[in-house]
Amino acid sequence: MALRDRLRPYGPATASVVLIALAFPPLNLGLLVFVALVPWLLSLRELDSKQAIKSGYLFGLLFWLHQMQFVQPLVAKWTGNVLLSLIPWFSACLLGATYFAFLGFVLRRCLKSKREWLIPVAWSGLEVVRSFVPILAFPWGLISTPLYRYPPLIQLANYGTQYLVSAWVVAASVGVVLLFSGTGWNQLRYHALVFLGLLGLSIARYTAPEVGEPVTVTIGQPGVDAAFSDPEEEARKVGVAVAELSESALAQRARLLILPEGMAMGGTEVPPDVPFELTPGLPVLFGGSRGPQPSYQSAFAFDGEWKYADKRRLVVFGEYVPLRGTLPFLDAFELPTGDLRPSKRTSAIQVAGMTVGPMLCFEGLFYDVAADQAKNGAQLLAVMSIDDWYVGTGAPEQLMSASVWRAVETGLPVARSASLGHSIAVDARGNIVARAPFGVTYPLRANLILPKQAERFPGIEVVPIALAIFLLGAATMPLPRTKAGSPDRV
Structure with missing residues (x-):
């Protein structure tokens, strides 16, 4: 197989990272996060399990090279050594990419099992895990972050933290993937109604007056x-x-x-x-x-x-x-x-x-x-x-x-x-x-x-825990059997 053919499955992962990078500071094309994952998700449908893991690792490596870029100039200025500054930057990215290698495996399973609704919660579940993993806890580069410039769109955070907004953002990409995949309108309309209903809930809270x-x-x-x-x-x-x-x-x-x-x-x-x-x-x-x-x-x-x-x-x-x-x-x-x-x-x-x-x-x-x-x-x-x-x-x-x-x-x-x-x-x-x-x-x-007291939705802390549990469920759920009677390749 030619090198170009071998690399072709990994181009969409790169495209998705580029879209995410454009959405984040300093370029701040924030609304791109709603479609940023479309190229990668479309490609995962066609990959086997090993390819999905490799694609996820590439996605994660490029993602962290962008998100952790601040490490290099910081260490270079601190130590006065540019070459030395590359070590922690690359090391952090190589380690952090393993999160997304696992996620590539999980998202492929969601697509293969026709449980696309699990994709947003699996993504956000991983954001929760990497935000609170002991010692290395780092809630950085959450996909919803660029939407801070659009307060009417982020009020769901009051009901389920920023991680719920991340799930809602990823749901937009999933909807586009379903549209491109020929999903019937009957199924797609429910997805659209839930997405728009949550948008309406966000706008309603935004317009409520502050009291205090x-x-x-x-x-x-x-x-x-x-x-x-x-x-x-x-x-x-x-x-x-x-x-x-x-x-x-x-x-x-x-x-x-x-x-x-x-x-x-x-x-x-x-x-x-x-x-x-x-x-x-x-x-x-x-x-x-x-x-x-x-x-x-x-x-x-x-x-x-x-x-x-x-x-x-x-x-x-x-x-x-x-x-x-x-x-x-x-x-x-x-x-x-x-x-x-x-x-x-x-x-x-x-x-x-x-x-x-x-x-x-x-x-x-x-x-x-x-x-x-x-x-x-x-x-x-x-x-x-x-x-x-x-x-x-x-x-x-x-x-x-x-x-x-x-x-x-x-x-x-x-x-x-x-x-x-x-x-x-x-x-x-x-x-x-x-x-x-x-x-x-x-x-x-x-x-x-x-205010006299915080305006917090009861049970808001349960949402991140639930998202992490859904991630585990998506990773371990059985795949449908093929026509030959054996499970789809994992």
Whole structure:
């Protein structure tokens, strides 16, 4: 067989990845996600099991090369070695591709068994698994992510988290596949009715008014590079910036000034060591490190009394390094020398007469942290972040987009402060109601509606678990028998 003939089955997988890449930052052709999987799904019908696994692995490899591209410039700048920076980027992609090799196997089984309705839940089930697998948990590159720009389309997240919206998105591609496959209208119309019914439910929630107390907060963006600056120079600039932001917050009559992560430089307990003066009469919330050993990443609040809440979800290889003592080659990457310790629980903070749910940087990606804050009685979610490591890639925007999803899932407004940006305010329907210009010192005034409690659909946490179970079911279900009486090839 000619090489071109051998490669032909894998072209559609590449085409689907290209469509997904076009939908994500920085190009942001977000609506393409509704048809992005069509080429790959059509091709899987014609592949045997081994080919489907290979096709899935190729899909996953290309997918992660795009999604994880931010790793290469980060490591290159950190180590000063471009060749060394390729190792973690490629390694992560080669490992992550195995998820999609398994998914290719599963999706082919769904197609062969004529259970196409399982495809959306199997896809989303895999998103759940890779988001919460121990040690490597990373909810990144979810297929619904680009839709954050279209809040009327994503309100299903309030009923079943972002993963339910991902299933709905994939259902659109499945509908197109059924259309191209000659499926009769009687079957296809039910698929279309369910899809459009869920769209109507989303739009209905979006148009419902918010109920609560109007409140003004100032989201302070220092405009200081907190990733690659000289520490002394950074501290000096932060001090100047926070003084300016505090003055503006008072002028805006803000109830609270929210600053990003990285404002506290350590200390044994509270009050933390900070490079700025507190302003009398102005409550403030910010992130930083706490304690020598053990050390935590924490949110600190002051309104006449100090409070803090420790971070629960840490960044692997950033805030802690697994197998540090057994992998000597890690020394070449100049990783941080001390591991942070995760908190055993998610805690809210009472500050300025509000219950605020702090989420520190990486935590903003996790729906369960926001859900726990909603259970804690949070009226406002505050995301405090440092995205400066990834400037020049699509990562800062994808990190920012998570705040929109957390707002819709919980029915709570979100205030996001980042050192260089993106700093935004999001209402409970996922609308970005205020945005600071990137890279400058900016006091972002945010007028938000503060509810008495989160607007959460009962049992929302069950949906991701159910999706993961459906993935397992799709992988193990029996295939129909062929005319010869034996099961279809697996």
